[in-house]
Amino acid sequence: MSVIEARGLRKTFGATVALDGIDLRVEEGRILGLIGPNGAGKTTALNAILGLTPYEGQLNVLARDPWAARHQLMCDVSFISDVAVLPRWIRVSQALDYFAGVHPRFDRAKAEAFLAKTTIRGKARVRELSKGMVTQLHLALIMAVDARLLVLDEPTLGLDILCRKQFYDSLLNDYFDRTRTIIVTTHQVEEVQYLLTDLMLIDRGRIVLTCTMDEIESRYTELSAHPDHLAAARVLKPMHERQMFDRRILLFDSVDRRQLAALGDVRTPSIADLFVAVMTSQTSGSERTRA
Amino acid sequence: MSAAAPDQPMTAHVDPRVPADKKLFLWSVRRELWENRSLYIAPLAVAAVALVGFFISTFLGIWESQLRLDAEKPGTPFDLVAGLLMLTSIMVSVFYSQEALHSERRDRSILFWKSLPVSDATTVLSKASIPLVVVPLTAFAVTFATQWIMLLWSTLIVKASGQSAATLWSRLSFFQMSLLVFYHFATAHALWPMPVYSWILLVSGWARRAVLLWALLPVLVIGALEGIFYRTAHFPLFVFSRLMGDAPTIAHGSQSTFPLDPAKTHIAPGMFLTSPALWLGLIFSAVCLLLAIRLRRYRGPI
Numbered sequence: 001m002s003v004i005e006a007r008g009l010r011k012t013f014g015a016t017v018a019l020d021g022i023d024l025r026v027e028e029g030r031i032l033g034l035i036g037p038n039g040a041g042k043t044t045a046l047n048a049i050l051g052l053t054p055y056e057g058q059l060n061v062l063a064r065d066p067w068a069a070r071h072q073l074m075c076d077v078s079f080i081s082d083v084a085v086l087p088r089w090i091r092v093s094q095a096l097d098y099f100a101g102v103h104p105r106f107d108r109a110k111a112e113a114f115l116a117k118t119t120i121r122g123k124a125r126v127r128e129l130s131k132g133m134v135t136q137l138h139l140a141l142i143m144a145v146d147a148r149l150l151v152l153d154e155p156t157l158g159l160d161i162l163c164r165k166q167f168y169d170s171l172l173n174d175y176f177d178r179t180r181t182i183i184v185t186t187h188q189v190e191e192v193q194y195l196l197t198d199l200m201l202i203d204r205g206r207i208v209l210t211c212t213m214d215e216i217e218s219r220y221t222e223l224s225a226h227p228d229h230l231a232a233a234r235v236l237k238p239m240h241e242r243q244m245f246d247r248r249i250l251l252f253d254s255v256d257r258r259q260l261a262a263l264g265d266v267r268t269p270s271i272a273d274l275f276v277a278v279m280t281s282q283t284s285g286s287e288r289t290r291a
Numbered sequence: 292m293s294a295a296a297p298d299q300p301m302t303a304h305v306d307p308r309v310p311a312d313k314k315l316f317l318w319s320v321r322r323e324l325w326e327n328r329s330l331y332i333a334p335l336a337v338a339a340v341a342l343v344g345f346f347i348s349t350f351l352g353i354w355e356s357q358l359r360l361d362a363e364k365p366g367t368p369f370d371l372v373a374g375l376l377m378l379t380s381i382m383v384s385v386f387y388s389q390e391a392l393h394s395e396r397r398d399r400s401i402l403f404w405k406s407l408p409v410s411d412a413t414t415v416l417s418k419a420s421i422p423l424v425v426v427p428l429t430a431f432a433v434t435f436a437t438q439w440i441m442l443l444w445s446t447l448i449v450k451a452s453g454q455s456a457a458t459l460w461s462r463l464s465f466f467q468m469s470l471l472v473f474y475h476f477a478t479a480h481a482l483w484p485m486p487v488y489s490w491i492l493l494v495s496g497w498a499r500r501a502v503l504l505w506a507l508l509p510v511l512v513i514g515a516l517e518g519i520f521y522r523t524a525h526f527p528l529f530v531f532s533r534l535m536g537d538a539p540t541i542a543h544g545s546q547s548t549f550p551l552d553p554a555k556t557h558i559a560p561g562m563f564l565t566s567p568a569l570w571l572g573l574i575f576s577a578v579c580l581l582l583a584i585r586l587r588r589y590r591g592p593i
Contacts, residue, residue, distance in 0.1 A: 052405060052591065070588075071410035083592060084402030087326070087395070094325050101318035102409055 002027050003149050003181045004049060008057035011044050011205075018044040020205035021057060026198075028148075029178045033192050034185040035275055036202035042185040045202070046153050049183070050079055062148060075104055078142045081153035086134055088127035092120055099141055111144035114174070132163040139167060143175045150175070152184040156191070164191055171195075193271045201278050209278050221257050222269040223250045229263035236260070240277030251277045315409050319417035320425065326394075327387055330426060334433040337379045341372045345441055349448050369441060373434050373472050380430035380480055381534060384422035388488045389503050391418040392496030392583060392590075399592035411587040415492070419580055422488040427481040431473050438469065471556060478563055479536035486572040487534045489579035496583045499593050539566055 006024040010017075018041045026032055034042050047053040049061055051070030059066060064073050086095065092115070099106045115122075118136050126134055135156070142150065156164040172195055176182065186192055199216065201209040211219070224247045225233045234241075236259075238250035251269055252260060260266050269277070324330060345368055392415070395401040404414065442465055446456040494506040514527035540563045541556055563569060 050406070052402065054589070070405065071408050071413075074406060074408040077406075079402075079406035081402060083399055084406055085399045086403055087398060087400035089326050091325075098318060098322055099407075101321075102315050102407055104408070 003030075003062060004183075005060045006048075006058065009045070009048060009059055010056040011041075011048060011053065017205050019048070019055070022202075022205070022207050024200075024207070026181060026183065028181055030197045031176065031182045031184070031195055032198040032200060033189070033196040033271070034183060034200050034202060035189055035271065036185075037279065039204075040202045041205040042202055043153055044205075046081075046151055046183065046185065050077065050151060076147055077149045077151065078145050078147040079151045079153075080135075080138055080142055080155045081151075082155065082157040083153070086126045086138055089125060091123060091125050092137060093122040095126075095137065095141060096122075099144070103145055105146040106141075107144045107146065111140045114140040114143060114170075132159055135159060135163065135167060139170060143170070148180060150180060150182045152182065152186075154186055155184070156186065156188065164188065168192065168195060189272045189275060190270065196271075199271060201275060203279060209274075216271075216274065217268050219254055220269050220274060221252045221255060221260050221266050222273060223252060223260045223263060224248075224265040224267075225250055226264040233260070233263045239281050240273075242276075249273075312410075312413060315413050316417050316420075319409060319413055320420060323391075323418060323421055324425070327390070327421075330383060330387060330421065331429050333383050334376055334379050334430050337375055338372070338433045338437040341375055342437060342440060345372070346444065349444065369438050369468065372437050372441065373475075376430045376434045376437070377476070377480055377536065380426050380476075381484070381536070383430075384426045384484075384488055385491065385503075385534070387421055387426070388491035389495050389506065391421070391492050392587065393498065393502050396590060396593045401590065401592055412584045415496075415580055415584045415587060419489060419492060419576075423481055423485055427476040430480070431476040434472055434476075435469050438465070438472075471558065474558055474560070475536075475540065478540040478560070479538040482569060483536055483538035483540075483572065484534050486575040486579070487530065489576035489583075493579040493583045493586070496586045496590060533572065538569075539563055 002025050004024060004026040006022060008021045009019055009024065010021045011019040020041075022041075022045070024045075034045065036042050044053065048055040048059060049066060051061075051066030051068075051073055054067050061073060062076050066073050090098075096108055096111055099111070100108045115137070118133065118140075120129065120133050120137055120140075126137070129137065156167050159167070168191060171182075184192055184195075193213075196213055198212050199209070200207055223233055223238075224244070227247075230248055233248075233250050236252060236255050239253050240251040242249050247264075251273065257266055348368075395404060442460075446460070449456045491502070491506045495502045498505040510527055510530050514524055517523055517526050539559070541558055
């Protein structure tokens, strides 16, 4: 069953097109990374999915229209964002009380067990906690909710490496169970890449690439070309080329890996490299059409 | 929301996992009390100061004439305390209302609240219930307790001066007075000024900053136009009297705005409840709150 289904999802702010009619389908049990440059429309897409903003086009999340039924949807959807901050005045114990009071799928014991592993005290107010601790608290609350869809919008922004690693480790080890679905947007692509099952690159309100992580492995090859074979490699039409020390690094789409192996060292590109390649080929492509 | 009504066939389709609106509402009100501790601290502080003042004044003999056997009006210090707490409740409600839908946008926690299964209607109505129910009820409870302490203290003072306290008790008719104060809070300081509070609530959900100024602006503009063209100030005075609780809760003949003397006060709940001004005000409140609910759907952090 698909958890999210969008068709022609469109959102404009005045003359600015944030989402330019995107089609999207996310199946249950997937961990989708929504990656794109600043202003690409990631947050707008997530806001539409969460029922925080009206939109044009068709959108179904867990068989509900998010804009019409946000509060019912939120029984099954959890959300952590850099902008959805916990109120500074609330005490940890009050946050637990409130969640237990209003959320039908909240397991207080689970949240308390998670918090017991941290240095966060129940009487503390959010304003007294460090940024890392606030994220831990939010994560403790969210992980205790038996949600079907978890939306993470830059969840680790402004955290140090240790906190970021802890965040994703707990998420993967203690939360994800293959029946839940997770969507995550982040600029720290390297940190989520081993987490994801699916990748979606988005730019200027359009989806420019959507594939599973397995497909990336079979489809894209990065070649560190041997200087003698550079010309031969270029004949195979790399989608992107860059210099790394004294080697040229070429990225190929759907070219036989065995054929490339003869021309240098091959490996699967990282999401970051793929992202750069797709974005720059997009830009040069559109500049060419403009010219 | 209405689907939860038991007499509707819709009930069968309501998701059983969605918590009842009443429960969500009560938790939302509790949340407001956590965030805004001044709602009960302010009246308690005022009452404490008033009590200390009263204790000192009895030692200085200021109220002595009022507490004596032949006192004309034994209630004066009691009225003073009730009046102080009414003023406090007005100030608390005004400042609460201007923050209510603004602070969650300012501190960006609105998206956190919206990530929970609580509807905008529940949220806005729980916030509206603060000036309508919570503040008047708290102020009444504090008034009641303070007056009790004052009465016991007066009894001690009167007894210490060798007189009988029975006269004080019978003259003061304490329970009647408390009932009157309750009636007054429920009518003049809850229902009557509700349109003003609802208006401020709506502006607090709309304005990016300076909520009170924006809320005041139309009153000032209309007042200025009225002043220029008619040389009167009916509109600003009307709004002010609404806020201050100048309601027709007492039968004609009594000029007081809050009950001074139970024996001479003739309450008129019928007149109050049938007054068109009350109902027009409540309709205006309902419109403001509906708009505030609609507005909150579209609102994010400022």
